[in-house]
Amino acid sequence: MKRLSVAILALAGMAVALPAAAQFAKPEDAVKYRKAAFTVMAASFGRIGAMASGKAPFDAASAQYNAEIATMMSKLPYTAFGPGTDVGDTRAKPNVWTDGDKFKAAATMMQDEMAKLNVAAKSGNLDQIKAAFGPVGKACKACHDDFRKE
Amino acid sequence: MKRLSVAILALAGMAVALPAAAQFAKPEDAVKYRKAAFTVMAASFGRIGAMASGKAPFDAASAQYNAEIATMMSKLPYTAFGPGTDVGDTRAKPNVWTDGDKFKAAATMMQDEMAKLNVAAKSGNLDQIKAAFGPVGKACKACHDDFRKE
Numbered sequence: 001m002k003r004l005s006v007a008i009l010a011l012a013g014m015a016v017a018l019p020a021a022a023q024f025a026k027p028e029d030a031v032k033y034r035k036a037a038f039t040v041m042a043a044s045f046g047r048i049g050a051m052a053s054g055k056a057p058f059d060a061a062s063a064q065y066n067a068e069i070a071t072m073m074s075k076l077p078y079t080a081f082g083p084g085t086d087v088g089d090t091r092a093k094p095n096v097w098t099d100g101d102k103f104k105a106a107a108t109m110m111q112d113e114m115a116k117l118n119v120a121a122k123s124g125n126l127d128q129i130k131a132a133f134g135p136v137g138k139a140c141k142a143c144h145d146d147f148r149k150e
Numbered sequence: 151m152k153r154l155s156v157a158i159l160a161l162a163g164m165a166v167a168l169p170a171a172a173q174f175a176k177p178e179d180a181v182k183y184r185k186a187a188f189t190v191m192a193a194s195f196g197r198i199g200a201m202a203s204g205k206a207p208f209d210a211a212s213a214q215y216n217a218e219i220a221t222m223m224s225k226l227p228y229t230a231f232g233p234g235t236d237v238g239d240t241r242a243k244p245n246v247w248t249d250g251d252k253f254k255a256a257a258t259m260m261q262d263e264m265a266k267l268n269v270a271a272k273s274g275n276l277d278q279i280k281a282a283f284g285p286v287g288k289a290c291k292a293c294h295d296d297f298r299k300e
Contacts, residue, residue: 023197029193032189033193035186036185036186036189036190039182039186040190040223040226043173043174069222069226072219072222073190076219
């Protein structure tokens with residue numbers, strides 16, 4: 001598992017370096033894509049949250065699977081916030097593009113915390129998962145507060 | 151890599167066995183989720199397609215990364231086609247629910263072909279990727295023809 005995660009992280013870094021223009025035919029495609037990646041990430045993250053909060057029974061294999069999905073998804077949306085993608089059905093605030101460094105830092109914070117949750121999920125220990133879950137949620141919220149319209 | 155793929159497949163099998171009702175608060179959430187998973191899958195599959203058709207330069211690492219994403223995504227949408235999810239903004243035809251065995255077979259065909267494309271992508275050999283790409287596209291189209299509205 002660890003080897004694959006390392007490989008995914010390395011490849012994800014590469015993907016982030018690609019210009020968005022090379023990846024999406026139209027700006028609207030980028031908007032649709034980043035929203036889809038967030039939707040899939042949120043669903044998996046939410047399933048872990050249900051277990052962490054006791055709303056769903058703890059299932060170590062499901063937590064591990066969902067953490068792997070959420071971690072992979074956490075790497076995907078940001079290539080789709082390229083210049084010119086402030087269009088159509090988006091809740092992104094203009095400062096995504098005018099304060100790119102801060103936005104990137106917020107994204108990295110979430111990705112780092114999600115990677116830690118992934119490590120915790122692999123442990124199969126619910127207490128470790130609970131401890132790692134909160135900081136991811138906090139990173140999500142911080143970025144939404146600053147960069148997403150209500 | 152292989153070990154992780156096997157683990158993902160095993161876990162994905164488990165996820166498929168979970169009732170959809172246990173995973174989505176509302177039927178509309180299931181619709182949003184399955185569309186999002188298809189969107190992310192299609193983007194990665196399309197990037198491999200651009201390389202397979204010569205429209206984009208071949209990049210073995212990118213092909214491998216995108217095949218891994220597409221394969222993970224290929225496992226996700228089908229838990230979200232549970233009973234009662236023929237609602238809202240969906241292009242699914244009613245026979246998704248009335249001819250479940252055929253729909254499941256069509257889904258499995260796509261997943262199997264995508265897994266083969268993933269193996270081909272790991273080889274780093276463009277000819278192998280080209281050979282494996284067509285059957286995935288054919289499986290996508292066959293299912294769309296039978297189960298998706300225009």
